[in-house]
Amino acid sequence: MEGFIPCQEGSAEIVFFDIETTVPNRTGQRFCVLEFGAIVVCPRNLVELESYSTLIKPKDLSVVALRSGRSDGITRDAVANAPGFEEVSDKIFNLLNGRVWGGHNIQRFDCVRIKEAFADIGRPPPVPVGIIDSLGVLTEKFGKRAGNMKMASLATYFGLGKQKHRSLDDVRMNLEVLKHCATVLFLESSLPSILNGSWHSPSTITTRSRSSAGKLTCKEETSRKSPTYQRTVPYTRESLGKMTERVKNILCKAQGSQPINSLLKHSHSVLR
Incomplete structure (x- = not known):
């Protein structure tokens, strides 16, 4: 693959x-788990090394709706001929x-469901060497x-x-979100006195916050993924293209027109 840099020996891949x-x-x-999707990436450059997804048939098909009320479209017919989790x-x-392990809200939801699924078939669950819960x-950070x-x-x-609320699509979207956030944070860290707070607006958005973000251990949760948060947000949404273009112009003037690509390629490091 053009531009591919193999991972260093001994470095832990991220899934x-x-x-x-x-x-x-x-x-x-x-x-009940109905679908699993994953991508393995090299931690040095976030290049995708492997991907896998599968629908999963629960032991009791009656728990799956005949018609999906969600956007994922996973119905009873869709999983009827899928392999069981044990397979x-x-x-x-x-x-x-x-x-x-990487993912969005995996500490409180996905980790717990994986542990339960392996317990149901009498097997010890897989163990991570670390967790990145976006x-x-x-x-x-953002x-x-x-x-x-x-x-x-x-x-x-x-x-x-x-x-799309389909496992593999959501995993790839998760990774793209991280890359975009990292890019903006990296650019801001390059010129903090100029860029920090450059997207403030008088409007606010209020949501609900949760505690214990960032801990390594998996926690039980009784509700579906992505809880909401309590905080005041003094920003409005703006397209990344417009933000990046403005930042690009500022960086070129301030840093002697250094090519923007050379700055962006290491941007994921700010999330560590």
């Missing part, structure tokens, strides 16, 4: 993953075990600009299109 599940509609009912568990284990990272920090809101903010 971004996402699951889609049923939505419990009565007390005591559990989430794909080896593949999922090998993808996740011993790697850094919900916690971006709430701390949250004041993108409202409630759901993936759909972040995608809209950066003009990445509508979230």
